[in-house]
Amino acid sequence: MKTPVVCPKCHEPLVNTDCKLRSGTIVWKKACKDKLDHGFLCVVKDEDNVVILTGMVLNRNTSLKVCWDFINNKIVVYKGEIIRFPFRGKDVLEIPWFEPNVDEYDKLIDKVRKLITFS
Numbered sequence: 807m808k809t810p811v812v813c814p815k816c817h818e819p820l821v822n823t824d825c826k827l828r829s830g831t832i833v834w835k836k837a838c839k840d841k842l843d844h845g846f847l848c849v850v851k852d853e854d855n856v857v858i859l860t861g862m863v864l865n866r867n868t869s870l871k872v873c874w875d876f877i878n879n880k881i882v883v884y885k886g887e888i889i890r891f892p893f894r895g896k897d898v899l900e901i902p903w904f905e906p907n908v909d910e911y912d913k914l915i916d917k918v919r920k921l922i923t924f925s
C-alpha cells in the first residue's frame with residue numbers, strides 16, 4: 807500500500823504525529839480522527855516510508871474498527887483504541903486477508919462489513 811497524504815474519505819490532509827512502538831521502532835501516525843462519520847489511520851515506518859498498519863472506523867458509536875496489519879498480513883476487527891498493536895484477546899475478530907484499496911473507501915468499508923457478517 808502507498809503512503810497516503812490525504813484522508814481517503816474526506817480528502818483532507820492527514821495529521822502526522824510520531825510515536826514509539828513497544829519494540830522501540832519510531833513510526834509516524836497519519837490520521838484523520840476528528841470527523842463524525844469516519845476515521846482513518848495509517849502507521850508508517852519513517853526510514854523506508856513503508857505502511858505497516860492502516861485502520862478505519864467502522865462504527866463510531868460502538869467504537870468498532872478494522873485494521874490491516876501489513877507485517878503479519880492480518881485483518882482484525884475490534885473495539886477500542888485505533889492503535890493497540892499487536893492485536894490479541896477475545897474481542898478481536900480476524901477476517902480473511904486482502905489488500906485494501908483505500909482509494910475506494912466506501913466500497914472497502916462495505917466489503918469489511920460483509921466479511922464480518924459471514925465470520
Ligand SMILES: [Zn+2]
Nearest residue numbers: 813815816838
Ligand atoms: Zn477524513
